[in-house]
Amino acid sequence: xxxxxVTTTVNGxxxxxxxxxxxxxLDALRDELGLTGSKEGCGSGDCGACSVMVDGRLVCSCLxxxxxxxxxxxxxxxxxxxxxxxxxxxxxxxxxxALQCGxxxxxxxxxxxxxxxxxxxxxxxxxxxxxAGNLCRCTGYDKVIRAVLDxxxxxxxxxxxx
Amino acid sequence: MAELQYLAPESVDEAVKALASAPxxxxxxxxxxxxxxxxxxxxxxxxxxxVKRVPGAVGVWRQVDGAFVIGAATPAAEIGExxxxxxxxxxxVEAANLIGSTQVQGRASLGGNLCNASPxxxxxxxxxxxxxxxxVVGPAGKREVPVEAVQAGPGRTTLHPGEFVLEFRLPPRxxxxxxxxxxxxxxxxxDIAVVGAGVNLTLAADGKISEAHVALGAVAPTTLLASSxxxxxxxxxxxxxALARLxxxxxxxxxxxxxxxxxxxxxxRIAGVLARRAAKIAYDRARGVS
Numbered sequence: 010x011x012x013x014x015v016t017t018t019v020n021g022x023x024x025x026x027x028x029x030x031x032x033x034x035l036d037a038l039r040d041e042l043g044l045t046g047s048k049e050g051c052g053s054g055d056c057g058a059c060s061v062m063v064d065g066r067l068v069c070s071c072l073x074x075x076x077x078x079x080x081x082x083x084x085x086x087x088x089x090x091x092x093x094x095x096x097x098x099x100x101x102x103x104x105x106x107a108l109q110c111g112x113x114x115x116x117x118x119x120x121x122x123x124x125x126x127x128x129x130x131x132x133x134x135x136x137x138x139x140x141a142g143n144l145c146r147c148t149g150y151d152k153v154i155r156a157v158l159d160x161x162x163x164x165x166x167x168x169x170x171x
Numbered sequence: 172m173a174e175l176q177y178l179a180p181e182s183v184d185e186a187v188k189a190l191a192s193a194p195x196x197x198x199x200x201x202x203x204x205x206x207x208x209x210x211x212x213x214x215x216x217x218x219x220x221x222v223k224r225v226p227g228a229v230g231v232w233r234q235v236d237g238a239f240v241i242g243a244a245t246p247a248a249e250i251g252e253x254x255x256x257x258x259x260x261x262x263x264v265e266a267a268n269l270i271g272s273t274q275v276q277g278r279a280s281l282g283g284n285l286c287n288a289s290p291x292x293x294x295x296x297x298x299x300x301x302x303x304x305x306x307v308v309g310p311a312g313k314r315e316v317p318v319e320a321v322q323a324g325p326g327r328t329t330l331h332p333g334e335f336v337l338e339f340r341l342p343p344r345x346x347x348x349x350x351x352x353x354x355x356x357x358x359x360x361x362d363i364a365v366v367g368a369g370v371n372l373t374l375a376a377d378g379k380i381s382e383a384h385v386a387l388g389a390v391a392p393t394t395l396l397a398s399s400x401x402x403x404x405x406x407x408x409x410x411x412x413a414l415a416r417l418x419x420x421x422x423x424x425x426x427x428x429x430x431x432x433x434x435x436x437x438x439x440r441i442a443g444v445l446a447r448r449a450a451k452i453a454y455d456r457a458r459g460v461s
Contacts (some may be wrong), residue, residue, distance in 0.1 A: 013177060030219070031175045031177075033206070051211070054207060057274055060274055066248060066277040067277045068278050071210075072202050073206070073278065077179070103268075120274070123273070124273075138359075141360035141361055146433065
């Protein structure tokens with residue numbers, strides 16, 4: 010079977026890889042590009058642990074073929090911190106202890122960042138609905154929601170100061 | 172999934188040729204059903220034809236006559252971001268936006284929802300009530316098919332080999348018209364409809380209902396256009412008597428199975444309730460009081 014050559018942009022850098030037709034974007038990110046931050050929880054689009062952005066839209070990378078990424082702009086959890094400086098969402102997840110085992114955390118962070126980019130001041134209800142596709146079996150979600158709302162406040166403050 | 176071929180044609184002709192050249196090929200739009208089925212081994216296509224690069228397959232357009240055209244592979248999130256479409260067809264948009272999580276919304280499409288042919292597909296009753304038409308392309312050219320004629324049964328469509336749905340067309344509509352979609356699920360998010368109901372109403376200048384279309388999901392092998400339920404409320408205001416007629420006609424149209432999501436009796440009863448509630452929402456929207 011012939012491999013498909015895919016050229017794409019990942020976290021701002023051009024990237025290319027060879028893939029089988031049935032390989033998912035998640036597997037290509039993890040196995041071809043070594044970006045293991047995105048996780049496979051369910052493999053069926055229910056848990057959100059594999060969340061990435063494709064052309065500015067939040068998707069499950071387990072439900073997208075790697076070949077579909079040709080020419081697309083991919084953003085993953087690895088692109089969230091700048092050098093050693095954490096994104097405010099990451100910082101607030103630490104401060105609020107919004108994680109225990111951490112498996113769902115990359116997906117929650119990517120999804121929460123997408124929320125705050127489209128809605129800088131979400132209500133608690135809007136936040137809970139937006140994150141309904143990110144399952145966490147440890148935290149009970151309350152700490153996650155508090156961390157996201159707190160990070161939103163920080164980001165609004167930064168925007169006003171800028 | 173050995174021997175799978177992936178093709179991403181960039182024109183309708185190329186896509187039709189690709190579909191025709193590989194018997195057992197499946198059309199890939201958002202993949203939120205197809206890729207799940209492939210990974211579970213339930214679908215073993217010889218090829219997947221990714222139609223998202225075909226012009227017209229992704230996007231929302233308003234034509235000069237006011238008709239909306241929605242590319243069949245347009246992600247539901249993009250549909251929900253279209254302000255004019257949402258203002259004109261709030262029921263269609265709310266149905267599309269009920270499907271799955273935010274992540275699924277980033278990929279799931281109307282074409283996929285229809286052609287996956289689940290009786291519980293959320294967007295289909297809303298599209299049927301809207302009297303939407305599919306533009307189907309295939310080896311014999313282009314044809315228009317009413318949405319309710321596409322599902323043949325669970326997992327089956329009436330499309331011919333080599334055909335796929337390119338776009339949906341929603342008819343032009345004037346003032347005093349609106350629609351609504353409601354579904355019942357036992358939780359608030361991320362679930363499959365026990366029953367779904369779409370209602371599309373047009374009011375005359377005196378406020379009486381001049382046109383009504385009701386479609387029901389998950390109460391039969393395919394989405395039902397409940398013509399008698401629509402007819403039951405035409406000609407007057409949406410008063411208690413009209414709502415009772417609508418309820419009875421919607422229940423009478425149902426032919427559901429009993430399964431883990433609900434018994435046949437429960438589904439039938441709920442279909443009447445949801446039809447009433449969706450009709451009230453559409454009526455208020457059409458009168459501009461919501």
